[in-house]
Every structure is written in structure tokens, then in C-alpha cells.
Amino acid sequence: MKKALLVIDVQNGMYEVGNVVHNGGKLLVNVKSLIEKARSTDIPIFFIQHNAPPGKPLEYGKKGWEIHPEIAPEDQDIIIQKTTPDSFLHTSLDQELKRYDITHLVITGIQTEACVDTTCRRAFSMDYKVTLASDAHSTWDSDEITAQQIINHHNKVLRWFADVYPSKDIAFTDL
Template identity: 30%
Template sequence: MVHLDSAPALLVVDMQNGFCHKQGSFAKMGMQSEPTAIVPHINELRSAFRAANIPVFFLRTGYNADYSDRRGRDRRDSVEKLQGLIRGSWDANILDELTPEPDEKVVDKTRNSGFFRTSLESTLKERGVNHLIVTGVGTDVCVESTARDAYQMNFAVTTVSDATGTCNKPDHLAALHALRMFGGTASTAEVIEALQKSQDLRNQRMS
């Protein structure tokens, strides 16, 4: 059973055309993360968090046109050959179904973890956030890297099992198993139930 701390936030990781769309660069490499099952869950969580006036953040991977800011860059690499995930390109854009609202901050990154040389930590602290609810792709790469770092930075962390995904089910399940030690996991329904309970308690205190 998940318990939401006093100041949670929803984090949507790398739900971009390059990683998730059938015409994206990773699909062309045979590595697409299938978004069909998780997009409705992410949007359900967004709606619930927005209704509760709880912040929503997006992470977005994007590189310079010459890939000078990409780790281990290699011109023989498929991402570079396909001109994938260049900042400002269609490939780097967030899926249309998840287009961020004006008040949903997007944090750009160049590494797996959303905390590496980004404004994410300072932004969360400015907003007083102490609990991250993590969704997105890939469960075993950018989601796991970000969740682990958040845990080490003393944030409470819950990774949403049915609002995360990666290229195949075994890798997804293995990452969720590992993340039990870094804040744990919960389903979309469990997170929304916990959110409702926390809202009910807050309303009771105010009445």
C-alpha cells in the first residue's frame, strides 16, 4: 500500500516521439517502448494530480545538433545516424497525447538520470516537493536511473508499475523488482486511492 507524503509531485520521464512513436528513431532501431498501455494511465494520474493542485513535471532527453553534449558519442551510433533526439526536433518532442500544459514544467536532460546537470533538484526543492511519483520510459534505463537518484537525494519515491514501460516485459519487470529497494512501486489505481485519502485527511483537518 502506497502512502503519499505531504508534498508529492508527478514526474513523467521521456515520453517522447523518439522513444515511443512508431516513426521515432528508437522504433527504426527496433527498440521502441510501446506507449499504448501506459499513456492512459499517465493521463489519468495527471488529471488526478492537477485536480488536487499537485505539480506535474516532465523530463525530456535532447541533444545538440552535433551531439557534443551526448555521453560516449560515436558517429557510427544509430541515434546519430538517424539524427535522433536533437533538441527542438519532432523526434525529441513529447508525444501529442501527453502534450504538457503551460503550468507543467519540462526539464531537459542529456543523460539517463533526470538529476544529472539539470534544474530538476532545485526546482523540486523550490516547490517543496518531498515525494516523487515516477512514470514514463524506459523502466530499466531513465526511469530507474532517475528514481534511484531521487531516493539517494532523500526524496520519497514511488514508481508506478503500470504507467512505466520499456522495450520488453522481462526488462520492465526486472527494473520494477530492483526499484522495490528504492522507494517501491504501486499501480495507478493505488496511487490515486492514496491521493484521495490524503485529500480527505487534509479536508478533515481544515473543517
Template identity: 30%
Template sequence: MEQPIARTTKPVQALLVVDMQSAFVSGDGAVPDAARVLDRTIDLITRARAAGALVIQLQNDGEPGAVDEPGTPGWQIHLPVDADRGEAILRKTVDDGFEETGLGELLADAGVHDLAICGVQSEMCVLSTARTALERDFRVVLPHDAHATYDIPAAEGISDAVPAAMVSRVAEWALGDEVEIVARARDVDFTKP
């Protein structure tokens, strides 16, 4: 299976920002390279807004006691949402941003066919949301430098620790050859739906 890294893509009509919540991108519990993924996500949001593309943020509702438990500081969306531009926050309780959130309907109502996805965690919510988008025949662009996750700790008798950067790359690979992976967020262009 070949998974080429695209240099440029045709414009996308929407940006999905997955779980960029304070617990995951700030403080001691942040993913490695949180500053990078925040910087790239801010750039994507800024350019999407300027082009009139739809911006949607997904927010995970963690279990009681989790760092992303609703109402806790870690649960809060870290980047501002511009409701005046029609931006939305969709809350979810599972990895897949489409499951029981209305995301599919929101994208369909806006006339979106092409979307970019960024955020955390690469192998969980980003992967699950991207996979469902592909299954629903959306064109999906995944900027390599705009998603991140945690290191996987060593497991005795199974494996050494796996660095977060490798976990993110494996998540991309797991999406197969239907996803468009671009090396840099700056290579993603936006347009109105």
C-alpha cells in the same frame, strides 16, 4: 531482499513524466505497449492536475542523428504540458533527470517530499532518476504499468532476447526495497505540495 508490491500508498505531491517523447511512444520506433504506458500516463497527469500536484516532464536531448535529437519530430514531448498550471519541461542530456537540470531545486522549492515516476525507458532514465530521487531522500512511488522500455536483443554466447516486460521488472527490482512499487497507476493518489 523483499520488494513488496503496494496496493495503496499515501498521496504523492509530484509526478515526474520521463522522456515521453514522440520517438519512444509513437510510430514504428515506439516501445512495446506504448498505448498502455500512454494511457496510464495520461491518467496520472489528469489526476495529478486535478489534485493540484506538481507535474514535471523530462525531455532527453539525444546526440546528433539520434531519434531524439533536439528539434526533430521524435524529440517533441508527446503529451501536452499545461504551463498555466506551473508545469515544466526540463531538458536533460544524460539518463538521470536530476543531473544539471534544476529538478532537485524545483522539487525543493515546491515543498515536494513524495513523488511518482512514470515514462520510458525503465532500465535507463526512469531507473536513474528514481535512484537519485531515493538518494536525495524523496519517497518514490513507481507504478508498474506506467513505465516501459524496449526488448533487449539476443546476444550470441551471452543470452537469448529479453522481453521488454522483463527488463522493466528487473529495473524495478534494481531499485531495492526503498522504492514503493504499485501494480496499477490508478492506485497512486495525489495531493498539493
């Protein structure tokens, strides 16, 4: 089973002063660790980059739109542009995964209840095996519940669609 790492929307705009994603520093550490593990075993890395309209934090072509420098892509990495929470909808992701014969996705990124959730469910429905890194996705507090509660809830709910493990327990050689 050929694997790939998906890093969804870890962009500068998610780290704006006064509105940093929950546990943003820890998220970067965990995503970077998974990137290093993937690179050390020649696992393809797909960076999913959200393109927002003018005036939004992830506005296409602006500083906030750029992938966070702590996890900057390298030449061999694939960057997929998207405009919806679904990393597959109106993108080349499925085509690129098939080109590399990928059948198993390890998913990380932002925003837990939107892009991460939607991509996990969609990948599952497209017959990909999915692993969600339980400590390598994040969001913000809502008016009703905290970011950590949203993350915990999704780690439980997404078990219907993915194997859910902390990043330290994800080894690309024996998933």
C-alpha cells in the same frame, strides 16, 4: 509530504514507426490517467525531456524530441531538459522540486532500465520519497530478454528504492 508527478522522456521519438516502445498505447493511457489525477488535486507535474545529439530519435528541437501530444504539458507544468539518464544530473530538477517544497515523487516514463531506474535510485539517495507507477514505465526488447521481462525485473528491484504500485492504485491525496 508534498508530492509531484515526474513524466520522464515520453517523447515522439519513442513512438517511431517500427520502433514503438513496448505497450506504447497502454503506457500513454496510464501516464495520462496519472496526469489527470495530479491536475485534479493541484499536484505539480514535471516533464523530463531528453535532449539527444544530432541524428538520434530525441534530437533537440526536432519532431521526435517533442513531448508526445497525448500528454502535452500545460502552462503550469514544469519542463526540465536533460542529456543523461539521470534526471537530476546537470539539470534544475532538484532546485525546482525544492522551490515547490516537494518531498515525494511519483515516477513514470521511458526507458525502464535507463532513465526511470537511474532517476528512482538518485531520488532515493537524495532523500525523496519515491513511488514508481509499475504500469506507467516502459522500454524495448533487448537481445537477451523481452521488454516485459525488463519491466517486471525493475518493478521488483526498484522496491528497494520506491513504493511500487499500479497507476490505478496511486491517489495523490493519500500517498
